[in-house]
Amino acid sequence: MDRIPILRMGNFLLVTIQIDLYDRLATNLESDLVQMVNKTEAKGVLIDISALSIVDSFMGRILGNIGNMARIMDAETVVVGMQPAVAITLVELGLELKGVHTALNVVKGMELLRNKINDLDTGENDEESAEEIATNEDSTE
């Protein structure tokens, strides 16, 4: 198998990694995912790793790369379904999953993504609200 399928679910993309990534598979996944974000204008990427019993430094770097690439394309990345043993090993090895968020499962991951997107949307409005407050303060003085 040369490619991991990327599923579109509304505003989000879902990738289920079921086998250990080797170089070519990882490179293909990165490029497919960036193209898919571009094509579908997805705002979030969910990566399910519940089938993986090990996450090594290579896999950690690939996940980080994906997260950074997606962010440049204005999409957030959430890694979901990590097995407890994987989390323990990650910390013991001192590996950090930089550039990605994590959530317990797909449903919680989608909630997290929705909140992030809403935060970004309201974040843009925050300046307006701040201005309004400033105006109110002026008027009361």
Add this chain to the structure above:
Amino acid sequence: MDRIPILRMGNFLLVTIQIDLYDRLATNLESDLVQMVNKTEAKGVLIDISALSIVDSFMGRILGNIGNMARIMDAETVVVGMQPAVAITLVELGLELKGVHTALNVVKGMELLRNKINDLDTGENDEESAEEIATNEDSTE
């Protein structure tokens, strides 16, 4: 790998088959899926086979089994993402995917499932409507 991860998405379950199923993997998938339908009370199962470049009679039977098992548990099964070449081969080989519905992709599969569930819901009300119509006819006579 002994197990294919089953993801819960609201009312539905999603399975992405990325590698050829062998006996044990198939049996595990069947039992995992039935247990998951039972546990989550899912109303639909989506099986994505976009990564498969071949669907043989074994795979066809497994998909049919899953569809029949899920139906007994009151859930519909939709196979999504079939590659065009796979569809051609299926027909040429004379294989039918009995017991499952098909849809082009996950989004359309979810729509199909939602419609099926709604139909079932309204189907129960149809008798009442039919009775109402009968009553109306009686009154107009």
